[in-house]
Amino acid sequence: MLYYQVLNFGMIVSSALMIWKGLMVVTGSESPIVVVLSGSMEPAFHRGDLLFLTNRVEDPIRVGEIVVFRIEGREIPIVHRVLKIHEKENGDIKFLTKGDNNAVDDRGLYKQGQHWLEKKDVVGRARGFVPYIGIVTILMNDYPKFKYAVLFMLGLFVLVHRE
Amino acid sequence: MNTVLSRANSLFAFSLSVMAALTFGCFITTAFKDRRVPVDIHVSKVMLKNVDDFTGPRERSDLGFITFDLSADILPPIFDWNVKQLFLYLSAEYATKSNSLNQVVLWDKIVLRGENTKLNLRDMKSKYFFFDDGNGLRANRNVTLTLSWNVVPNAGILPLVAGSGHVSIPFPETYETTKSY
Numbered sequence: 001m002l003y004y005q006v007l008n009f010g011m012i013v014s015s016a017l018m019i020w021k022g023l024m025v026v027t028g029s030e031s032p033i034v035v036v037l038s039g040s041m042e043p044a045f046h047r048g049d050l051l052f053l054t055n056r057v058e059d060p061i062r063v064g065e066i067v068v069f070r071i072e073g074r075e076i077p078i079v080h081r082v083l084k085i086h087e088k089e090n091g092d093i094k095f096l097t098k099g100d101n102n103a104v105d106d107r108g109l110y111k112q113g114q115h116w117l118e119k120k121d122v123v124g125r126a127r128g129f130v131p132y133i134g135i136v137t138i139l140m141n142d143y144p145k146f147k148y149a150v151l152f153m154l155g156l157f158v159l160v161h162r163e
Numbered sequence: 164m165n166t167v168l169s170r171a172n173s174l175f176a177f178s179l180s181v182m183a184a185l186t187f188g189c190f191i192t193t194a195f196k197d198r199r200v201p202v203d204i205h206v207s208k209v210m211l212k213n214v215d216d217f218t219g220p221r222e223r224s225d226l227g228f229i230t231f232d233l234s235a236d237i238l239p240p241i242f243d244w245n246v247k248q249l250f251l252y253l254s255a256e257y258a259t260k261s262n263s264l265n266q267v268v269l270w271d272k273i274v275l276r277g278e279n280t281k282l283n284l285r286d287m288k289s290k291y292f293f294f295d296d297g298n299g300l301r302a303n304r305n306v307t308l309t310l311s312w313n314v315v316p317n318a319g320i321l322p323l324v325a326g327s328g329h330v331s332i333p334f335p336e337t338y339e340t341t342k343s344y
Binding site for chain 2: 044045065066087088107115126127128130
């Protein structure tokens, strides 16, 4: 009985993992789904919206695109729009970004002395969008007690439920 | 579990699935639409200076000033039930000796659903500084201005569409040294 429950649980976890890794391969991005964390792209994206990303090498970076990037040394990904690009013959590209709701471009956010972003900083390009769904992730980050409460209830439910 | 709880549970599950179906419907009914619209761009004045790039790397670079007129009627094919807003941007594209492709956004505007969608702008100055990465704007024969837009849906794909109607302008051969603009 317990053996069956453990196996069932293992199946669910591994299929979720397979779907996630499969998405990573298909989109080419290490993080194919991100939650918008700040209001710097309003009114297009609000905190809690979900973005679907792709990061295919064949897709060149062009102005107007919404890119999700990480600044060297920082963990949090930023979702902003490309304002300027300068690309060399061999494909090396450097670009500048700006949030729609910000008055100035992102040079203030980049590392000290860094004026441009490069392809390696990009996590992906936003291709699709679903509103509001990611609010759960934000709630769980901002109120860790909520996260523990949800996990506790889930655990309780799994133990108590009889199939 | 008493009946109130199980009723609330099934109600919740049902409304979640209805919302998911609606969202998917929004997405799939507008995913393959052609959102191109003819655009009329006209450039009335072009000026070129060469100054230290104060927006970033402090090297002497070419700084362009463009005054333009813009007119487009963007309502009919673009706005539908799945469009939340349009992000319009006017970009300049050109090639220089040091970079084979340069694109700079000169001006942008957000058009929300329900706002007036007939664009008729005259004598607009660029919103952002048109700095080149180097000195490649002087005597550049071919700087192409295009109006494009990013369609932000209620749910679904985020396409970037270029308006059909772009204008190519040459840049002057000499730098302007007076303080005029």
